[in-house]
Amino acid sequence: MSDGNLSYPGAEKSRRLRRRYREEVRFRSYGVAAILFAITSLCVLLISIATEAVSAFTRHDLSLELFIDPGVVDPSGERDPETIRANVSAFSDLIRGELRERFPEAAEDRDLRRQLARMVSTLSAEELAARVAQSPELVGTTIRITAPLADRIDLYLKGLVTGQSVLDGVGSVDVSRTSEAVDLRSQGGFAEAYRSLADRLAEEADGRKQLARVSEAAIARVDERFEALQSDRTELTSMDAGSLAEMVRQSIAIEGQDLSALSLAAGRAEASGDVQPFRTLLGSEFTKRADEATREADELLERGDAFQKKALEAEARGEPNAETRRIQARTAYLAGDRRMVDASRLEEIARSVPNLDIGALSAVASLVTSRPLTSLGRVVASGNEEALLPAVIEINQAEIVAAEAAVADQVARISGVEARVEALKSVSPGRAEALADEGLSAARSKLRRLERDLAVLQATRDRLAPPVPSVGPSVDTPASTPAAVAIASGSPDATTEPAESLRDPEEFLKAEAEAQLGLDLGGSIAAAYALGRFEGGAPGAEADLRALMTARLDRELEEVRTDKARLERKRARDLKAATDLLSVASNPSAGIVLDEFSPTVLIEIAGGVVKAKQVSENQVIGQELIPLGAAGAVAAGSWSIREILVPEADRLVTDHQIVWADQLMKGGDIVRRPNTSLLTHADSTYPELAGLAAGLAGSFWIMLVTLILSLPVGVMAAIYLEEFAPRNWVTDFIEVNINNLAAVPSIVFGLLGAAVFINFFDLPRSSPLVGGLVLSLITLPTIIIATRAALGAVPPSIREGALAVGASLPQTVFHHVLPLAAPGVLTGAIIGLARALGETAPLLLIGMVAFVADPPESMLDSATALPVLVYKWSSGAERAWQPMTSAAIIILLIFMFAMNALAVYLRRRLERRW
């Protein structure tokens, strides 16, 4: 090998060497990059959560001197704590009254009053009531109260709602007042505010232009499509019959299914007189449907049997769900029996098909397609007035045939149901009754509906013209069809309106034609039928076909046209808006009008606050939020402009509330203090009042159960496996088991808990006991593995020494080995518990997501846990939940790190090296 190396020339050798070193450096940098990536991820995680959490550790409270007016809170004068406590609304009136005194401008307006009242948390009056009820002597005195602010105000004060910028006001300002507005004038004083708003408008104009460009691109695409359709349309008129048929065939194939095959066959049969293919197709269609119905009926009845059996079992065991089962069985039976009737009816039709003539076949086919089988071509070609009437009549005729067939079918079905009821009576009276009750009534009401439809169609026929018995060649005289035979027995009630003469026949015909078009224009059934007629060589079929396709294309063209018009309108709107915005922005003297979608501009001036409605460089017209002093000139430097960047419409805090909150803050009436309720309160639906107390208590109980169960069991199991167990397949199996359990996803343990502890042993859902049981199963493998490691680390000399002086094996283990291994065991247990503390998924599965207002008092109460609260809060809708969740996470992490630190400390302190 060295020979080979030597054969390299010197330059080649050093080049090779350099490459190898470069590679070495690169490989090394991969490792550094990987470690940096891991550390950076951890830092980003901790920092992003911590920065989010910071704001939740403090909160803003309203601090007020409040006179507890006896006349309001305790009119009876009995000073009964319970009455006082219950009189929450009185206390909330007190707080509101005090606020209203501060801001008299709010008193006038209902909406302002509501905004003011909503600045304090909804439940602060309750706290106050509780406090006064505890010491009734406070009634009639003036006390200082602190009431938590509503979460949104709190968030605003923490700067989490909107950015603000203070703009310089240059020069002095002249204040004058009109009846509803304040007029501020200053030579160039508002220039900066104006520029800032104008910039924003220009930005918005850019956005609008962008939108217009997008619309333009869309219009171009629509145009292309329009042209393609247009050329198709022109081609259509000159197309020869063969390619027309091909075109229709393709369009059917796109929507193709057995229905169009059926209508195609019907069209062919009608045109050519060769009925056999149609008959075969229809027969097989019905046979198929009958088979399907039979299979479904069997399935449903079987299901009914199964439910019935379950119901009986449940009843025998006295379980509460027997009733549900019985309902399930009943419904299944009912559906099954109905489907059975369907099946026999369909079979009957299938059997009768070979003996039917073409008219009856079409009528039967319409049962499947649920539309009359006609070509609509002549209706479509409605430009031709003469063609219109016969076409409408033809369709009407076909519809009547279809409707008659449907009625006849329904009548036959009802008698089928009746027969079935009779048959069932001897087998299962309950099922018979159900079928008679529900099946029959449903079928009858459907029959009535069908008959009404038929009557309407017949009325239309009478209105159309002097009744023409058989206009279309396709329609046979109804009397010969089985449908008509059935109709004779169940003749419709005469609910039809009297056949009035046609007052404006043309109008009516047009309306009728439109209605027909709306029903099935160019749909695959009509197209297929027309195609069939064409293929069968019927006269005029080609014209029909062409008219159909033309109408179809026309409709599409119309749609595209509407689309284009819409897009053009939108584009024009956007362009106009852009120009408008730009013209406003570029005309400093005109002024910019502000609404709730633009940033708020506040001018603080002489103790008052004005909200700008219109801003130009030299003038602001606005509304007083906090009343100004007298009109007149205000010197430079004693006024300022503030821009609140988020528009009022996009935030929950109103401009008034912002001004009030700032005012209260300035006056020292709002204090920022540590958010102790985070630890002392239980969960709440209001973020400003929610706390972790219940979660901490719940987690404590769960950890207690986990510790009590998993530590002794785990340690003893480990002792057995490490010290006592013989080496055989049983021990191996247990070992594999434990290693595997350590890697089973925790959610599977949750499933185990739900199935075994809750469903089987009937322990209370979401109780600390069940939570602890599940978590101790999760912790067990960790503790066993750690304990085994600790026991294994004890040198054999210790055991041998003990055994040598005559100790038994248990004595050796319990008196000598275990005490020496204790630090390791303890460390393992603490780390296992810390991990269990953070487990969430299994707790969710045993029902710990429910809202729990109070800390649990026993092992069997409903409880919640720290990580579960994190999960729940994280899905809260209000913005304030986000810092709260982060704060909860920080507290959870503090506990976990404390436990881990304790473990590390113990390991360092007690560990012995052998």
Added chain:
Amino acid sequence: MFEQIAHSRLAVGLLAVLAAGTFAAFFLGRRRALSIVSGKTRELHSRPSYHGYLVALTFLLPGLVVLAANAMIGDVLADRLALSRLPAEIAGLDPTEKAERINAALELARRPLSDPSRLEGEAIDASVQAYATLAAEIRGQVKLAAVGLASILSAIGLAVALTRIRREQRARNQVEGAIRGLLMLCSGVAIATTLGIVLSLIFETLRFFGEVSPAEFLFGLKWSAQTNIRPDQVGSSGAFGAVPLFYGSLLITFIAMIVAAPVGLFSAIYLSEYAGPRLRGSVKPILEVLAGVPTVVYGFFALLTVAPAVRAFGDWLNELILAVAPWIEGPVIDAQPTSALAAGLVMGVMIIPFVSSLSDDVINAAPQSLRDGAFALGATKSETVRHVILPAALPGVVAALLLAVSRAVGETMIVVMAAGQRAQITADPFQDVTTITVQIVDLLTGDTEFDSPKTLSAFALGFGLFLITLVFNLIAQRVVKAYREKYE
């Protein structure tokens, strides 16, 4: 009287008595042993304390067993007995009515006597009231019988143990035998747990397959278990095709492994081959912290920071593509607020420490002689690692990756919070997908009724998840074991 007993805390009382009595029994036994040899302990085979332990055990165990049995099956037994003594006016009713009344009565019998809701409200039928009293009395009788049996057995145990104390009795061996039995029992808990998991999952899964065919579950492409299925709705049910869920789990796991495998592996190589002991000592704990952060925290991190960033990135990418290729219509990347990518990235970060610590172990387990040999041939460190150490450690590394995959597939909270709910099969990682674990949590939170296929499907999914992770774990364990043995 029996009714009062049924609601009394008699059994708990007896438990306290047993606990106290055990101490007494211990001292009794020890004194008796001492008195037999009149204080000369040398004449005893076992030390007096062992006699005490033995007596205490024989006193405690029988009573404890009976009480435990009573706690588990006592009430069920009593209800069975009550059912056999159904009064005629209830027995004669039609089945539905009958079941309803029986349930009402048993529910009533369960409520404590002092519960005010026992008396007010729902106008309880007289027959129900009477039957409830009967049921409560039977419960009382069963309880009394159990407590009595427990006391008698414990008393007998105590007496027998005390009288059996002899000079030559091997009390220590017997106590140690009992201890050994207890230890064995504890190590059996692991098996019992596995058995419990497997049985409960199989049982519920079979029930599920009774209502939905396995073929639909395994090969169906549509999942919509959440369409609420009314109990009386027949012939139609939700769709239970689990393929989109398995696909979602795999997609997210794949993304996670793309992050975790290289990062974990390279940091393990760096730490074991390049880093000095001081760097090792400070970096390893940081990785351990990464492993110790609860998954719900990772989930929130994904929701708070990563998902918005991923979405913004997706939108930016989309604009970029559209700018480069303006002829493409519509959005190419339709980034969603929650996405597979966000969940996968965060999960990858979570798994880094697993991959790195497991690979660290296997790389360290590769014998030093391999390295020395490579160095002696003039190989650089990276060449040694790439051409010698990694091929030798490959089975172990693969096993580590398998374990990490199994961890990722079973991970729940991150995906619940950041992956979304939409069951769909898509290759676009900016889309939201749903996973097995998400659906399990979704199906089993809220109202859990152990009858509907909706709830049962969660167990079928859980069973699938269990099988997947089990296979991965077993293969990984076997490979690691074989690898260790090869180099030991």
